[in-house]
Amino acid sequence: xxxxxxxxxxxxxxxxxxxxxxxxxxxxxxxxxxxxxxxxxxxxxxxxxxxxxxxxxxxxxxxxxxxxxxxxxxxxxxxxxxxxxxxxxxxxxxxxxxxxxxxxxxxxxxxxxxxxxxxxxxxxxxxxxxxxxxxxxxxxxxxxxxxxxxxxxxxxxxxxxxxxxxxxxxxxxxxxxxxxxxxxxxxxxxxxxxxxxxxxxxxxxxxxxxxxxxxxxxxxxxxxxxxxxxxxxxxxxxxxxxxxxxxxxxxxxxxxxxxxxxxxxxxxxxxxxxxxxxxxxxxxxxxxxxxxxxxxxxxxxxxxxxxxxxxxxxxxxxxxxxxxxxxxxxxxxxxxxxxxxxxxxxxxxxxxxxxxxxxxxxxxxxxxxxxxxxxxxxxxxxxxxxxxxxxxxxxxxxxxxxxxxxxxxxxxxxxxxxxxxxxxxxxxxxxxxxxxxxxxxxxxxxxxxxxxxxxxxxxxxxxxxxxxxxxxxxxxx
Numbered sequence: 001x002x003x004x005x006x007x008x009x010x011x012x013x014x015x016x017x018x019x020x021x022x023x024x025x026x027x028x029x030x031x032x033x034x035x036x037x038x039x040x041x042x043x044x045x046x047x048x049x050x051x052x053x054x055x056x057x058x059x060x061x062x063x064x065x066x067x068x069x070x071x072x073x074x075x076x077x078x079x080x081x082x083x084x085x086x087x088x089x090x091x092x093x094x095x096x097x098x099x100x101x102x103x104x105x106x107x108x109x110x111x112x113x114x115x116x117x118x119x120x121x122x123x124x125x126x127x128x129x130x131x132x133x134x135x136x137x138x139x140x141x142x143x144x145x146x147x148x149x150x151x152x153x154x155x156x157x158x159x160x161x162x163x164x165x166x167x168x169x170x171x172x173x174x175x176x177x178x179x180x181x182x183x184x185x186x187x188x189x190x191x192x193x194x195x196x197x198x199x200x201x202x203x204x205x206x207x208x209x210x211x212x213x214x215x216x217x218x219x220x221x222x223x224x225x226x227x228x229x230x231x232x233x234x235x236x237x238x239x240x241x242x243x244x245x246x247x248x249x250x251x252x253x254x255x256x257x258x259x260x261x262x263x264x265x266x267x268x269x270x271x272x273x274x275x276x277x278x279x280x281x282x283x284x285x286x287x288x289x290x291x292x293x294x295x296x297x298x299x300x301x302x303x304x305x306x307x308x309x310x311x312x313x314x315x316x317x318x319x320x321x322x323x324x325x326x327x328x329x330x331x332x333x334x335x336x337x338x339x340x341x342x343x344x345x346x347x348x349x350x351x352x353x354x355x356x357x358x359x360x361x362x363x364x365x366x367x368x369x370x371x372x373x374x375x376x377x378x379x380x381x382x383x384x385x386x387x388x389x390x391x392x393x394x395x396x397x398x399x400x401x402x403x404x405x406x407x408x409x410x411x412x413x414x415x416x417x418x419x420x421x422x423x424x425x426x427x428x429x430x431x432x433x434x435x436x437x438x439x440x441x442x443x444x445x446x447x448x449x450x451x452x453x454x455x456x457x458x459x460x461x462x463x464x465x466x467x468x469x470x471x472x473x474x475x476x477x
Contacts (some may be wrong), residue, residue: 119134
């Protein structure tokens with residue numbers, strides 16, 4: 001059974017059960033109240049008779065008592081008779097005037113034939129009893145009156161319950177529909193996502209302020225993230241294909257060229273050129289494989305650091321020497337600024353060298369020809385840190401993309417379309433940030449589109465690191 005009929009039946013059952021229970025409870029309470037009111041009315045009639053008898057005695061007006069007693073039975077159809085008897089047993093007032101003056105022992109024949117309810121109370125003046133008042137009601141008439149009132153109550157309850165049931169069923173069906181329709185829409189959208197279609201239209205469901213609205217917004221956010229992952233996968237497949245195909249194709253081409261020219265004789269300059277090209281493409285493949293292995297190792301936590309005091313400015317210059325040819329090919333100006341009296345950093349020199357290589361590679365890749373690259377090495381003595389920043393005059397990165405470039409296989413799409421040549425796999429910044437954080441530092445970026453970017457990272461100074469390690473050893477001992 002589908003969810004809508006299940007919810008409708010459940011809500012309808014609960015509604016009917018609630019209406020039956022409330023109606024039954026209300027009817028039982030009202031029945032007790034009606035009977036209590038009837039008893040109170042009977043007692044009030046008796047007390048009024050006692051009060052009139054007292055007034056008649058005080059004013060010495062027997063006619064007042066006789067008239068009131070006579071009309072009392074006419075005012076109350078359920079009453080059979082009313083009488084007042086003095087202390088000698090003589091009837092001094094009766095609803096039937098011909099009974100006045102007769103002894104109390106003579107019963108009314110109607111009283112003998114019917115089931116009756118007799119209520120009596122003494123008439124007192126101070127502490128002295130002067131008479132006894134009593135009223136006789138027909139039990140059958142009282143029950144008929146109560147039954148008429150209960151029948152009216154039943155009709156009203158049936159009318160109210162019917163209207164409540166109809167309105168409640170409408171509300172139940174509307175509520176069930178308001179729950180199941182968004183769920184059905186989400187199910188359809190999930191099917192679209194399963195088909196790789198990311199254009200979702202959840203309509204007004206996302207505007208709801210309940211859990212379904214929250215679920216819809218989370219669902220939409222999940223779809224956006226899946227779309228980004230799908231685009232990332234496509235970019236990664238494209239990047240991997242390019243990173244593998246280009247060097248392998250180049251290696252195959254040079255090997256074929258060597259094979260064709262080998263029998264004809266290859267000059268020494270050509271041999272050097274071919275070997276140089278083969279070496280470059282082999283190194284490119286090696287870097288690509290190493291990046292994949294580093295990411296896997298970082299994920300498993302399998303990378304360990306060998307920290308020693310290192311000359312970071314020397315590492316920077318070594319990296320620039322490594323890229324000297326590439327810098328000249330793109331006519332890029334570069335500059336290194338080092339603070340005086342630069343203390344060494346406590347780090348794994350090989351891993352920091354890898355980070356600087358990644359940052360400089362990106363700066364060269366995304367800086368147009370005749371641009372400028374600035375590398376600064378500063379000491380933050382107050383924080384006992386060393387900071388390295390790489391600034392370029394490249395295409396820049398938008399604020400939205402700055403949060404993405406440190407994700408695996410994530411590259412700025414506009415940059416991939418702008419840059420010519422090898423695009424990379426988007427792993428360099430991921431590896432670099434992870435390595436710097438393993439050193440206890442941070443790697444961040446400041447950038448504006450069209451105005452270049454600055455990537456900077458921090459490392460602990462050797463003195464601070466040594467002191468920290470010494471304090472840890474002291475604490476352990």
